[in-house]
Amino acid sequence: MRRKLPSTQALNCFEAAARHQSFTRAAQELALTQGAVSRQVTALEAFVGVTLFKRSQHGMTLTPAGEDYARLVSRRLDSLERDTLDLMGRQDQGDALTLAAVPTFATRWLIPRFPLLAHEQPQLQVHIETRTRPFLFGDTGIDAALYAGTPEQVRQWAGTQATLLCPEDVLPVCSPALLTDMGEVSPEILASMPLLQQSTRPEAWRDWFDAQGIYAPRSMAGPRYELFSMQAAAASCGLGVALMPTLLIQAELASGALVVACPRPLRGQRAYYLVQPDLQERTALTCFKEWLLRQSH
Incomplete structure (x- = not known):
């Protein structure tokens, strides 16, 4: 069944125009003409059957529907770009994981141990993003998170399972x-x-x-x-x-x-956990988790 999706060019033009609130500045960013950006946005509006911008003599503003769609499109384009860069960087060199991590734990505890990981699992690439609070895994493309929190905070993170690393x-x-x-x-x-x-x-x-x-x-x-x-x-x-x-x-x-x-x-109320979506676990994540547990004990 054919997917009902607009072109990525139209989405890219819409996202830039929404962010700048200007077709002209969006065109400058995308190295297109102002007319080309306007036509792409008009085509997108025709495709979805919803007005995304209100035009006037004084400029343009997003409609309420346009504001909601712009937030969603921006998030999806960021995720698509990250996935594409990940794929370009692998070049048949093995599997890759994307982790979210609290920053100080990542820089002071995890990354200094990565030479050991590279020695044991040279085909595994690990990408790290900074996150300090719970989030929805389905919206991010992140495989797992290194999180510092209390047992109650971990239990309240919906749709996940957690592995205790260290107090x-x-x-x-x-x-x-x-x-x-x-x-x-x-x-x-x-x-x-x-x-x-x-x-x-x-x-x-x-x-x-x-x-x-x-x-x-x-x-x-x-x-x-x-x-x-x-x-x-x-x-x-x-x-x-x-x-x-x-x-x-x-x-x-x-x-x-x-x-x-x-x-x-003082033994704090918080501990460090590996949190992952409550789904079937990828082989790469299983290998990384086993290595991580050896490092933390």
Whole structure:
């Protein structure tokens, strides 16, 4: 049965025109004439039987239906482009996986282990995209996600199954310059020091102080950073004490850029998981998962 699909040229012209709200700027981006873009969009409107743009003497705007369609088309074109680039890059060199990952875990834990993966599975290519929150796998073309979350958050990710990789222990660390001659300090002293905050985990310090039985009224005060890599950099520069997952700062601890401020690790509520759609598993993903589990234990 023939698919009812418009041409990719028409979709490309529509997506560019919708993004720029201008046929002229879309034409410049696509190296076409303004008339060619206009004709493609008009042909698309005729094909779907829906008006996508409202034209006036003052310019053009998307109709409500056009706005909805533009979001969908943009997402599909991005996915098609990614799949095409993936195929072009393989050149019969084996299988490939696309992973979503929280960025600091990917750069500090996963990627440094990729030489081992390349040695064990030289035909497997792994592409990584940054994602920090749950998403719908069916809209992305992503095979699996490396995700940091609580068991409850993982259970609420609809249509997926998850494999526990490793728990997360957090530890107060800072630049050695911040401690001067004190060495490691007590939780009471730590409560009076500048604390660096993780914006996605605003209560992390409060939970740590509660576990030590310490009242710390300033536990949620201090500069906030979105990524653990930013927080590690700030701590290394002497801006304050960071509460960091120990598996993400092994290099800084080994080099002395960061030292333990208070030797009281806390097992966090979060852990790292490999999350995948609840569908039949590809052979490449099975092989990668087995390798990943060996690395995490």
